Amino acid sequence: MRYNRDMKILFAQGNPGDSYARTRHNVGFMVLDALAEAHNVRGWKKSSKASAEIAEITVSGEKVLLVKPTSFYNDTGLVARALIDFYKLDSHEDLLVIHDDLALPFGTIRTRGKGSDAGNNGIKSLNQHLGSEYGRIRIGIWNDLRDRVNDADFVLSRFTEAEQTVVKEKIIPLVIKITEGFVAGEFRPDSVTTLTS
Numbered sequence: 001m002r003y004n005r006d007m008k009i010l011f012a013q014g015n016p017g018d019s020y021a022r023t024r025h026n027v028g029f030m031v032l033d034a035l036a037e038a039h040n041v042r043g044w045k046k047s048s049k050a051s052a053e054i055a056e057i058t059v060s061g062e063k064v065l066l067v068k069p070t071s072f073y074n075d076t077g078l079v080a081r082a083l084i085d086f087y088k089l090d091s092h093e094d095l096l097v098i099h100d101d102l103a104l105p106f107g108t109i110r111t112r113g114k115g116s117d118a119g120n121n122g123i124k125s126l127n128q129h130l131g132s133e134y135g136r137i138r139i140g141i142w143n144d145l146r147d148r149v150n151d152a153d154f155v156l157s158r159f160t161e162a163e164q165t166v167v168k169e170k171i172i173p174l175v176i177k178i179t180e181g182f183v184a185g186e187f188r189p190d191s192v193t194t195l196t197s
Contacts, residue, residue: 013099077125104140107196113189
């Protein structure tokens with residue numbers, strides 16, 4: 001296959017619909033919304049190629065697609081595969097996935113270049129359809145409440161007011177900086193940053 005080297009995809013894990021907006025599971029969507037706003041993109045377009053909403057921006061002179069799947073979280077691999085195939089991209093080089101991580105404490109950001117799904121059903125779907133070698137930004141969402149409720153209720157609940165402030169002022173700016181490095185060819189897998197004590 002001849003790959004298209006003039007495009008990158010920033011792919012957020014999340015669930016569509018207002019009822020899921022700003023929940024812990026949708027922190028990836030929150031990052032892309034902020035990135036689109038920073039580039040003065042106000043509208044997202046429904047893709048004719050896959051079940052997704054897409055915004056197009058330019059970073060460091062390169063075209064970047066911001067992708068929010070409109071399938072549910074557990075089926076996002078099909079969406080990524082369709083876009084990778086249509087645009088003739090290499091998932092190992094051209095795709096960066098942004099997702100919440102229940103195993104990491106809130107405020108922890110970790111990058112990976114490959115890996116298992118570690119119980120994350122969205123990553124399980126992506127690995128099934130793409131293989132396991134693609135870039136990831138894992139955003140920690142664990143807090144003490146996690147130990148008192150089941151996984152589904154926790155990830156589908158909203159951030160606390162204090163957490164929302166950290167997400168807006170610290171987490172999103174750092175993740176955006178990492179995405180810009182990815183587009184510029186400066187992605188560093190296996191880095192860990194802790195933003196809260």
